[in-house]
Amino acid sequence: MRSMTKSPLDLVKMALSVGNQGLTPYSCPLSRKDFTQPQLFALLALRQFLQADYRKTVRIVAEWAELREALKLTKVPHWTTLEKAHKRLLKKGDSIDSSIRSAIEPTAAA
Numbered sequence: 001m002r003s004m005t006k007s008p009l010d011l012v013k014m015a016l017s018v019g020n021q022g023l024t025p026y027s028c029p030l031s032r033k034d035f036t037q038p039q040l041f042a043l044l045a046l047r048q049f050l051q052a053d054y055r056k057t058v059r060i061v062a063e064w065a066e067l068r069e070a071l072k073l074t075k076v077p078h079w080t081t082l083e084k085a086h087k088r089l090l091k092k093g094d095s096i097d098s099s100i101r102s103a104i105e106p107t108a109a110a
Contacts, residue, residue, distance in 0.1 A: 008046055012070050015045035027088060039071050040085035047082065054079035054086075 005011050019038025027037060046067070047057040061067050062076045 008049060009066055009070055011049050012042050012046050012067055015042035016071060023089075034075070035073070035077055035081065037085070037089065039073065040077070040082065041089055042071055043077070043082055044086055044089065054082045057082065 005014070016038055019036075019041035023037040023041060025036045025038070026033060043057060043061065046061070047054065050057065050060065052060065058076055058079045061071075061073070068076065
C-alpha cells in the first residue's frame with residue numbers, strides 16, 4: 001500500500017518524475033521551450049493538490065523558491081499557460097489524479 005503525501009513539495013517531485021517517464025519534453029518541435037510538459041504536468045498536479053485555481057497556483061509557485069527549484073523553473077509560467085496545458089495534457093473528464101495513477105500503476109495487459 002502506498003502512503004499518501006501531505007507535502008506539496010513531495011507531490012511535485014513525484015509528479016515531475018511521472019511526467020518525465022510518460023511525456024515528451026515538448027508538445028511540438030517548434031515550441032518556445034520555456035517549460036517542459038513534465039513541469040506543466042507537475043504544476044497541474046500541484047493545482048489539484050492545493051485545490052486552487054490557475055492564478056493562485058502560479059502565485060504560490062512564484063512565492064515558494066523550493067517548489068521552483070524542485071521543478072527546475074527559471075521563471076514562473078503565466079496562469080494561461082497552465083490552463084492551455086490542462087486542455088492539452090488531459091483528456092476530457094480525466095483528472096491529474098487518474099493520470100498519475102494510470103502512469104505509475106502497471107496495466108493489466110496480459
